[in-house]
Amino acid sequence: DAKTTQPPSMDCAEGRAANLPCNHSTISGNEYVYWYRQIHSQGPQYIIHGLKNNETNEMASLIITEDRKSSTLILPHATLRDTAVYYCIVKGNNDMRFGAGTRLTVKP
C-alpha cells in the first residue's frame, strides 16, 4: 500500500508557482521521498528526491518538514506543459509504490 496522501487535484495559473503537498506521516528513518510526474500516456518522469534536507534541481524544489512527515514539491514557474499527474512516493531499499497522485492542471 502507498504510504503517502496527496490531494486528488489542483489548479495553478500559468507562470505562477505550483505547490504540491504530500503527507507521509509513517515514513521511516531510511526512506526517501521521491516525486514523479506522468503526462498522459507516457511513462512516469523522475523529478526530484530527498531524505531530510531541501533539494533543488532544474525542474523543481523539494521542501521536507523537519519531522519528515510531510513535503511540498514546488514548480517555480508553472507552464501548460507541467499539466500532469504528480506522484509523491516514499521509498526504502527496494521497490517503489505509487499512490493515486495529484492531477495538476495549469491554466492560461
Next chain:
Amino acid sequence: SAVISQKPSRDICQRGTSLTIQCQVDSQVTMMFWYRQQPGQSLTLIATANQGSEATYESGFVIDKFPISRPNLTFSTLTVSNMSPEDSSIYLCSVEETSSYEQYFGPGTRLTVT
C-alpha cells in the same frame, strides 16, 4: 539517466493468447521492475526482477500468469499469459540506477485484449 525502451509499444491481442514484452536498458542495472497501469488508475507493482535470481511477485500476481525473465543486466521480458480483457493495461518497465538510486521508467506497452 538510464534510457529504457520497450517492445512492442502497443498491441491488440485475442483472448487466450500470450504476449511477451521486452525491456532494454542502455546501461547495466541490478534492479528492474514491472508495473501495470489499468485505465484511469495509478501504477501497480507486478514484480521485481533482479539478475541472477527469481523474480519476486507482489500480492495478486503469480508467475504462471506473468512469467519474467532477466537474462542479463540490461534486458528483461514480461509475458502476459492466457490473456483476458481484464489484462488490458499499460505495462511499464522500470530500473533503478545503481549509482544514484534514481528509478526510471520506460515508455510503456499499451495492451488491449479483445
